[in-house]
Amino acid sequence: MAEREVLLKVEAVALDWKGNPIVVLREQDGHRAVFIWVGLSEATAISMQMEGQQPARPMTHDLIVSILGELGVTLERVTITDMQQNTYFAALLMRGGDQTAQIDCRPSDAVAIAMRTKSPIYIGDDLLDRLEQQRKESEVELSPGSTIVEPGEPTVH
Amino acid sequence: MAEREVLLKVEAVALDWKGNPIVVLREQDGHRAVFIWVGLSEATAISMQMEGQQPARPMTHDLIVSILGELGVTLERVTITDMQQNTYFAALLMRGGDQTAQIDCRPSDAVAIAMRTKSPIYIGDDLLDRLEQQRKESEVELSPGSTIVEPGEPTVH
Numbered sequence: 136m137a138e139r140e141v142l143l144k145v146e147a148v149a150l151d152w153k154g155n156p157i158v159v160l161r162e163q164d165g166h167r168a169v170f171i172w173v174g175l176s177e178a179t180a181i182s183m184q185m186e187g188q189q190p191a192r193p194m195t196h197d198l199i200v201s202i203l204g205e206l207g208v209t210l211e212r213v214t215i216t217d218m219q220q221n222t223y224f225a226a227l228l229m230r231g232g233d234q235t236a237q238i239d240c241r242p243s244d245a246v247a248i249a250m251r252t253k254s255p256i257y258i259g260d261d262l263l264d265r266l267e268q269q270r271k272e273s274e275v276e277l278s279p280g281s282t283i284v285e286p287g288e289p290t291v292h
Numbered sequence: 293m294a295e296r297e298v299l300l301k302v303e304a305v306a307l308d309w310k311g312n313p314i315v316v317l318r319e320q321d322g323h324r325a326v327f328i329w330v331g332l333s334e335a336t337a338i339s340m341q342m343e344g345q346q347p348a349r350p351m352t353h354d355l356i357v358s359i360l361g362e363l364g365v366t367l368e369r370v371t372i373t374d375m376q377q378n379t380y381f382a383a384l385l386m387r388g389g390d391q392t393a394q395i396d397c398r399p400s401d402a403v404a405i406a407m408r409t410k411s412p413i414y415i416g417d418d419l420l421d422r423l424e425q426q427r428k429e430s431e432v433e434l435s436p437g438s439t440i441v442e443p444g445e446p447t448v449h
């Protein structure tokens with residue numbers, strides 16, 4: 136029942152050849168990778184954290200971390216749970232005291248939060264295989280000139 | 293000590309004459325208004341909710357509502373608490389059982405969440421007076437051709 140899971144690290148926020156932001160998650164102990172297209176604000180939230188930038192005011196994912204902290208809840212882990220019809224699914228596993236709760240979310244939000252709480256990001260081994268295979272078949276690659284997204288000015292309000 | 297507070301309603305998400313999104317909050321029983329410049333993703337989060345649009349996957353503010361629901365916490369109210377050097381401040385007042393917690397945030401996030409939880413949005417009477425006065429002095433107005441922001445396609449991941 137318990138599928139083998141693989142720890143992922145956030146390798147980069149990059150642009151595909153059309154200029155759409157992608158988060159690249161790669162297995163800690165291997166070469167397989169997950170490429171997830173994300174919105175610009177989520178890409179900014181992730182890349183700001185990668186670059187150690189602190190906005191003057193809490194951005195939305197910082198607010199989520201504030202809420203969890205205020206409520207005494209920790210984010211134990213994040214899991215990329217599925218991909219169906221080009222939509223990726225993820226879950227937050229939260230713990231408060233001896234209770235846990237699992238919450239469905241988008242991987243972009245999951246990663247942006249996990250980076251702030253230093254929570255591990257997992258994916259099932261079989262799903263990672265499937266995604267790696269599909270990516271190779273569809274020849275999705277970053278363009279040679281792909282760049283790390285430069286986050287814009289943090290939104291002030 | 294207890295200052296009189298005023299209930300605000302979200303009147304519009306509009307564009308200023310430079311095309312930057314603004315949230316217009318107006319007092320429920322009067323004419324004074326607060327104009328708050330917000331980021332595009334927060335403007336989209338607010339306008340989607342105004343238009344009753346349901347994204348296929350939970351957007352970031354929907355995720356916050358999921359987290360609160362899963363933890364049995366309600367958002368009792370939102371308050372616009374201050375404005376200093378063109379930066380607005382807000383707070384979420386949350387309740388879980390007999391405990392409450394107040395969390396500092398940006399008004400854009402506060403409004404986007406409050407609209408989803410149908411929580412009231414308040415501002416101090418004196419602060420509203422001050423903002424109304426400043427707005428008149430700086431002649432900040434929406435352009436004649438200002439439009440409600442049309443939210444783009446919801447981000448899939």
